[in-house]
Amino acid sequence: MFRYLVTALMHRRPPLGRRLAFARARLAARASWRWTGREAFPATFAPVQAMGLTFPNPLGIAAGFDKRGQLGRRAGALGFGCIEVGTLTPRDAAAYVASKPARGATGSILGVNIGMSPETAPPYAQHDYLVGLRAVWGQADYIAINLCSPRAAELLHPSRREILEALLVALKREQRALTAVSGRYVPLAVKVRLPPGAVELPEVVARLAALRFDALIAAIDGGPPATSQRYADWQAAEWQRRACDRIERLAAVLAGRLPIIAVGGIGSAQHVAGRLRAGATLVQLHDALVYEGPWVALAIQRAGTRGTWPGACATVPLRDATGPDARP
Numbered sequence: 001m002f003r004y005l006v007t008a009l010m011h012r013r014p015p016l017g018r019r020l021a022f023a024r025a026r027l028a029a030r031a032s033w034r035w036t037g038r039e040a041f042p043a044t045f046a047p048v049q050a051m052g053l054t055f056p057n058p059l060g061i062a063a064g065f066d067k068r069g070q071l072g073r074r075a076g077a078l079g080f081g082c083i084e085v086g087t088l089t090p091r092d093a094a095a096y097v098a099s100k101p102a103r104g105a106t107g108s109i110l111g112v113n114i115g116m117s118p119e120t121a122p123p124y125a126q127h128d129y130l131v132g133l134r135a136v137w138g139q140a141d142y143i144a145i146n147l148c149s150p151r152a153a154e155l156l157h158p159s160r161r162e163i164l165e166a167l168l169v170a171l172k173r174e175q176r177a178l179t180a181v182s183g184r185y186v187p188l189a190v191k192v193r194l195p196p197g198a199v200e201l202p203e204v205v206a207r208l209a210a211l212r213f214d215a216l217i218a219a220i221d222g223g224p225p226a227t228s229q230r231y232a233d234w235q236a237a238e239w240q241r242r243a244c245d246r247i248e249r250l251a252a253v254l255a256g257r258l259p260i261i262a263v264g265g266i267g268s269a270q271h272v273a274g275r276l277r278a279g280a281t282l283v284q285l286h287d288a289l290v291y292e293g294p295w296v297a298l299a300i301q302r303a304g305t306r307g308t309w310p311g312a313c314a315t316v317p318l319r320d321a322t323g324p325d326a327r328p
């Protein structure tokens with residue numbers, strides 16, 4: 001019933017449909033947390049080591065679903081091993097940190113996705129990212145650098161190569177400085193969009209590995225607007241195959257130097273199995289939470305437990321992506 005309502009709203013008034021889906025997820029997580037007082041992690045997946053962190057399972061919520069961190073670590077009550085809140089601009093980051101208690105001990109892994117303000121010109125991007133990084137350092141288990149927003153994507157243009165290089169170097173330098181001051185290493189993942197149709201991999205991918213970032217969040221999606229037609233298209237085997245091919249190529253280029261977090265078009269146990277087999281270490285979902293509802297992660301895990309999809313439990317290659325290379 002609720003699913004039909006959300007689907008109808010997503011046709012006519014997408015922002016309202018998304019707000020409703022988020023409110024439902026938040027309510028479900030709260031209720032589940034209150035009743036059970038713990039995370040909902042069936043033993044479908046073994047925990048995954050990546051970026052020096054232990055993820056209870058490879059399923060995560062992608063950035064943009066919980067922009068202001070209202071769901072946060074309670075995503076664990078919905079069966080997710082990880083949630084990425086944000087994207088937070090410098091101003092959002094300050095407000096977020098002011099509204100949150102110190103790092104909670106329980107629940108899912110918490111990533112905080114930071115970005116630049118829409119009004120910031122590319123040459124000043126470094127300032128925005130560094131302000132965000134310093135602000136959320138104490139709260140996050142890992143920090144995601146968003147290079148997907150329309151403004152940030154300008155940094156990937158070949159004419160801005162030097163600006164991007166300076167930004168990446170400055171982020172790694174600041175990571176080292178903050179680690180020394182706080183005594184805690186917070187991994188940095190970088191989110192880059194790889195449109196499904198494109199053939200070439202962006203240059204930045206090789207640079208991220210060379211500079212020893214901690215993970216690549218590979219967004220295989222066409223960017224906004226995310227329509228209900230696109231969600232329907234993602235259910236086609238051909239779209240899924242193309243996304244898995246992209247991950248496979250990425251994995252071949254990176255050769256284990258950088259764990260891949262795959263996002264885009266993932267909504268079922270088969271989709272998850274496909275991305276993991278192609279070489280991703282973790283996966284993230286966004287629209288599936290809107291269309292399938294808050295229990296999508298548990299449905300994926302149950303499908304695995306029943307052995308209804310190839311690669312569940314026993315054969316999905318859950319890799320340990322933590323090694324000396326994951327450190328600065």
Ligand SMILES: Cc1cc2nc3c(=O)[nH]c(=O)nc-3n(C[C@H](O)[C@H](O)[C@H](O)COP(=O)(O)O)c2cc1C
Binds near residue numbers: 064220264285
């Ligand atoms: C409404 C909406 C808002 C989003 N906001 C963000 C954002 O703030 N930061 C970000 O990195 N990605 C954002 N994304 C992209 C998602 O994180 C994800 O990469 C994309 O939706 C593909 O995943 P999906 O096919 O599971 O939806 C947004 C996506 C949607 C649909």
